[in-house]
Every structure is written in C-alpha cells, then in structure tokens.
Amino acid sequence: MAEIKFYCTDPVPLELHKVRIVQKLDLVPVERRVRAMAEAGFNTFLLQNRDIYLDMLTDSGVNAMSDRQLAAMMVADDSYAGSATFTRLTDKLREIFGTEYFLPAHQGRAAENILAMSFVQPGSIIPMNYHFTTTKAHITRLGGQVEELISPQGVELTSSCPFKGNFDLDRLERLMADKGRRIPFVRIEAGTNLIGGQPLSLGNILAVADIVHRYGSLVVLDASLLQDNLYFIKTREEAARDLSVRQITRKIADAMDIIYFSARKLGFARGGGIALHDRALYERMRELVPMFEGFLTYGGMSVREMEAMTVGLEETMDMDVISQGPLFIRYMTEELEKLGVPVVTPAGGLGCHLDASRFLPHVRQEEYPAGALAAAAYIAGGIRGMERGTVSEQREADGSEHLASVELLRLALPRRVFTLSQVRYAVDRIKWLYDNRDLVGGLRFVQEPSSLRFFFGRMEAVSDWPDRLAQAFRRDFGDSL
Numbered sequence: 001m002a003e004i005k006f007y008c009t010d011p012v013p014l015e016l017h018k019v020r021i022v023q024k025l026d027l028v029p030v031e032r033r034v035r036a037m038a039e040a041g042f043n044t045f046l047l048q049n050r051d052i053y054l055d056m057l058t059d060s061g062v063n064a065m066s067d068r069q070l071a072a073m074m075v076a077d078d079s080y081a082g083s084a085t086f087t088r089l090t091d092k093l094r095e096i097f098g099t100e101y102f103l104p105a106h107q108g109r110a111a112e113n114i115l116a117m118s119f120v121q122p123g124s125i126i127p128m129n130y131h132f133t134t135t136k137a138h139i140t141r142l143g144g145q146v147e148e149l150i151s152p153q154g155v156e157l158t159s160s161c162p163f164k165g166n167f168d169l170d171r172l173e174r175l176m177a178d179k180g181r182r183i184p185f186v187r188i189e190a191g192t193n194l195i196g197g198q199p200l201s202l203g204n205i206l207a208v209a210d211i212v213h214r215y216g217s218l219v220v221l222d223a224s225l226l227q228d229n230l231y232f233i234k235t236r237e238e239a240a241r242d243l244s245v246r247q248i249t250r251k252i253a254d255a256m257d258i259i260y261f262s263a264r265k266l267g268f269a270r271g272g273g274i275a276l277h278d279r280a281l282y283e284r285m286r287e288l289v290p291m292f293e294g295f296l297t298y299g300g301m302s303v304r305e306m307e308a309m310t311v312g313l314e315e316t317m318d319m320d321v322i323s324q325g326p327l328f329i330r331y332m333t334e335e336l337e338k339l340g341v342p343v344v345t346p347a348g349g350l351g352c353h354l355d356a357s358r359f360l361p362h363v364r365q366e367e368y369p370a371g372a373l374a375a376a377a378y379i380a381g382g383i384r385g386m387e388r389g390t391v392s393e394q395r396e397a398d399g400s401e402h403l404a405s406v407e408l409l410r411l412a413l414p415r416r417v418f419t420l421s422q423v424r425y426a427v428d429r430i431k432w433l434y435d436n437r438d439l440v441g442g443l444r445f446v447q448e449p450s451s452l453r454f455f456f457g458r459m460e461a462v463s464d465w466p467d468r469l470a471q472a473f474r475r476d477f478g479d480s481l
C-alpha cells in the first residue's frame with residue numbers, strides 16, 4: 001500500500017473503495033434519545049436500531065462486504081454433506097494458513113466451546129495474553145482457570161508501546177516450568193479485544209510458540225482480530241517490513257497448532273471455525289461439530305456466508321483492504337486526543353476506546369463510569385458504543401462488586417461502514433460531552449441477571465442527569481438534531 005500524501009489539506013485516511021449500497025439512517029432528537037436510553041434500561045445492548053444514528057457497538061458481523069463477496073454468495077453450493085462451498089473455504093484456509101483441516105462452527109464462541117470441551121478439565125490452567133468474555137466463560141464453565149500474562153505496558157491506557165498485546169515471556173516461561181502439566185494449551189489473542197484492540201508483534205508470537213512447544217503444550221491462536229494485527233505487524237515491526245501480509249500470516253500460522261476465529265470479524269462474514277495441521281487433533285475435536293454445530297461441511301453456517309468468508313479471507317491479504325479499519329480508528333483517536341479527550345493510546349484495532357475513569361473521574365466505579373459514558377454518548381450524539389468496564393464483569397461469589405481493572409467505552413468502527421464525516425461528527429459530539437462531563441452522573445442496577453448482566457441487565461440514572469444533559473444540548477445546539 002502506497003502512503004497517500006496530501007498537497008494542501010491536513011492528511012486524512014483515504015477510502016480505497018467506493019460505496020454502492022447504502023442504508024438510510026435517522027438521527028432522532030435529543031429528547032427522544034433520553035427517553036430511548038431510559039426505555040433501554042441504560043444498557044446500549046437494549047436500544048432499538050431505529051433510535052440509533054452511529055452504531056459503534058461492535059464490528060462483529062456488521063463490516064461492509066465487497067462486491068466480490070456478494071457475487072460469491074450467489075453461487076453457493078447448498079448441500080447437507082459434501083458441499084463444494086466447504087471445499088473452497090477449506091482450500092482458501094489451506095492456502096493462507098497452510099492448515100490441512102478445518103472444523104466449521106457457527107461463530108467464534110462455538111469454536112471456543114469445542115476447544116474447551118476437548119481440552120479443558122477441572123484444574124486446567126489456560127494461559128493467555130488477555131481474556132475475552134466468551135473464551136473465559138467456556139473455560140471456567142468446565143472447571144478450568146484463565147491466567148493472564150499480558151506485558152505490563154498492556155494495561156497502561158496511555159502509552160506509545162506499539163505492541164501492548166504482547167505476552168510477558170518471563171512469566172510465561174515460569175508458569176510453564178511450574179505448572180506445565182496442568183496447561184493443555186496456551187491461547188494467543190491477536191489482537192486483544194478487551195484492552196483496546198492492541199496487537200502483538202510477530203516476534204512475540206513466535207517466542208510464545210517456542211516456549212510453549214518446549215514444554216510440550218499446544219499453542220492456540222484466536223485469530224478473530226488478526227486482520228488488524230497483520231496491519232500493525234507490517235507497519236510497526238521493523239523485522240517484518242519486507243515481508244508481505246501473506247508471508248507474515250504464514251509465519252504465524254506455521255508456529256500454531258490450532259487457529260480458531262470468529263468470521264464475524266476475520267473474513268468480513270458471519271460464522272467461524274477451527275483450522276489445524278494435525279490429523280490426530282482434528283479427530284479429537286471432530287465429533288463435537290455434528291453434535292453441536294451441524295454436519296462437518298457447514299457447521300451451522302449458511303453456505304452463502306461461507307462463500308463470502310472465502311473471498312473475505314483472500315481480501316484480508318490485501319493491505320489496501322486491511323488498512324482501512326486501523327487508519328480510521330487512528331484518525332478518530334488522534335483527533336480526540338488533540339481535543340484533550342482521554343482515549344486509549346496508541347490507537348489499536350477494532351475501535352476507538354475512551355477512558356471513562358479519566359472522562360468521568362467524579363463517577364465512582366460502583367456507579368459504573370463506563371456504563372454512564374455509554375449512555376451519555378448516546379444522548380449526546382445518537383452514538384451507540386459498548387461498555388467495557390465493571391458492568392461487563394460478574395459479581396464475586398459473596399455478591400460483592402468485582403471492579404474492572406479498566407473502565408472503557410468502546411466505539412467500534414466496523415470496517416468500511418462509516419464515512420469520514422460521520423467519524424468527525426462523533427468526535428465533535430464526544431468533545432461536547434467532554435466539555436459538559438460534570439453534568440453526567442452514575443447508574444445503578446434495577447434488574448441484574450446473575451450472569452452476562454451486560455447483555456440483559458437494566459439500570460437507571462442515579463439522578464436526573466440525562467434530562468439536564470439534554471437541556472445543555474438544547475442550549476448549545478438550538479433546534480439541531
């Protein structure tokens with residue numbers, strides 16, 4: 001990808017595609033946004049799309065597809081067994097990852113379920129750079145435990161470290177030496193979701209694989225966010241500069257025993273699965289696919305999505321395609337940083353992450369600053385983000401609150417979905433919110449499910465702050481939406 005310079009305007013990320021299908025959006029008035037937020041129990045998962053202008057909840061399953069993906073969907077081979085579509089997908093994975101076998105699953109967490117059921121038992125320890133919600137849930141459900149080995153820079157919210165997702169290799173070595181027999185596999189999440197889409201370096205990934213293999217355990221890659229990570233390796237890692245995206249991918253894949261992914265992210269489609277080199281490992285997991293997912297040649301996925309995934313995986317090898325997400329995220333993050341808004345730096349993949357602890361220092365963690373910020377961002381701009389803080393944690397067994405180590409609001413940028421002016425609008429409204437942050441108060445639960453409360457839980461504002469925020473909006477923006 002050639003770097004695109006500008007002659008007389010400030011540089012902006014340039015779209016390397018044109019938009020040919022659009023979806024109309026509404027921006028409802030701020031008074032409606034206050035009501036909609038209350039109707040949704042101050043939980044952005046429970047908002048209705050008709051009330052949302054910019055849906056930045058997630059990039060999962062909502063990335064824009066290419067014309068070639070849509071065309072491929074028209075020639076899918078629908079068949080219970082032996083589908084040619086499945087063969088095309090397996091061949092593409094073999095070409096990209098060099099893996100011989102593929103077990104299809106309906107999405108990433110289904111692959112995690114199969115992995116956990118095949119390898120985790122009570123007392124197992126699964127080390128990883130950082131956990132993801134569904135991954136951890138599958139491991140702990142079966143009596144295993146997660147051990148996070150993120151490098152110390154990984155949890156520093158503002159930093160210039162290019163690879164905050166890296167493992168702490170010394171801790172990994174010690175853990176393998178002390179408890180290796182309880183460790184069936186080590187999971188590498190490239191890049192890391194919950195700490196701001198931060199990548200790992202190629203060097204770190206290969207070093208992890210070396211250590212783990214020396215102790216005889218397996219190395220598993222969660223490749224859901226690999227496309228952003230590939231971009232960061234190519235652009236930030238000196239040793240990888242002269243490698244193509246394809247070569248980087250292959251170097252990573254050759255060092256892995258098992259690669260699983262959510263195709264809602266990797267491959268710009270919907271689905272998932274497990275790619276692997278070894279026949280014995282394949283056979284160990286295989287029977288769970290027809291039992292929980294669907295027959296071995298579709299695994300719960302639509303063949304149309306599998307065709308789209310095949311093309312999407314090929315497109316993932318193209319820097320012009322995979323640069324779009326990180327460049328837009330960097331633009332949004334740096335614009336907010338210039339305006340003094342607290343964001344996670346350096347910009348990573350997946351989305352722009354606001355640091356709610358510094359944005360709303362007056363909201364106690366027990367009153368959910370990241371949840372309050374998610375509600376306030378929706379009221380300020382019709383922007384739907386995702387709380388990634390204490391609301392997303394689970395209470396301790398004694399009922400006490402488990403305070404999250406970081407309080408973030410994730411504003412995901414599904415790839416190629418939003419235009420630069422929409423990103424600028426989001427920056428503008430967030431800056432306005434930051435200047436009016438004293439008006440924002442906390443939240444409390446009114447209905448709290450015992451597990452996955454961030455999906456279904458309902459809250460209320462601790463005061464009339466949402467109305468006061470809307471009044472300030474009217475004062476500053478007049479009758480604007």
Ligand code: F0G
Nearest residue numbers: 058060107108109132134193224262264
């Ligand atoms: N692993 C990672 C790193 C993920 O980010 C996700 C999903 C999964 C596994 C599970 O995959 O959703 O297909 O079952 N992340 C989504 C998100 C939900 O919004 O970040 P899935």
